[in-house]
Amino acid sequence: MKKIILLFTILLFVSCKKNEEKKEPLYPETAKTAQEIQLELGKTIFEGKGNCFACHKPDQKIIGPSIQEIAKIYKEQNGDMVAFLQEKAKPIVDPSQYETMRTNFVITKNLTPEELKALEAYFYSFSK
Template identity: 55%
Template sequence: MKNIYLLLIIAMFTFVSCKNDNQESFDKPTNNEVTKKISGQELFEGEGNCIACHKPDQKIIGPSLQEIAKIYKEKNASIVLFLKEESDPIIDPSQYDIMKTNFAITKSMSDDQLKALEDYIYTFSK
């Protein structure tokens, strides 16, 4: 009789401890929750609305992306810090007041989004 109880207890622990492969885990995101890679170009042209003032190869209201990429690389400066308003303007300080209105947008972006924007801008460096 003791052997039957022992076998039942072992079977119960085995059953409880075995994980069903289809069972969802609360620790890991499901496929639906996995975030897609953030596109700097999509942010630049969409949510950030940067394209309204910046063009790839010509100055409109703000400097061109080529000029931004060139100067920030030369000075080893951070576009991300500038967009967070944590560093001073280095390209055209006279346009800084115009850019200030856009900091509300860039400050609401995550670090990953700002890094994606920076990476996108650097694609225009020669």
């Protein structure tokens, strides 16, 4: 009887050890970080349904100010970009362009809070 119990204990120990060796890492090296996912979503919104690309470019003024300029000014003045996109805050970058931007509030007001934060993170990724 003692031999059976000993054998069972050894088999149990060996089988548990094998399961531990086969476990894959919880976060593989190829997994994207939350920040990378957020930036990708922000870029997708910027280039897609947000229609931001029509007036804003990364490093040059087209119709509206560049992304770099927007990020710089919002960062310096501790502005709330999300509130502005929801038309709950006054413009701080180029108030003379406010009327042009107002037409896009129809789009930005319909973005989810997650999408707005991702868009904000995407803009801030251009700040130096």
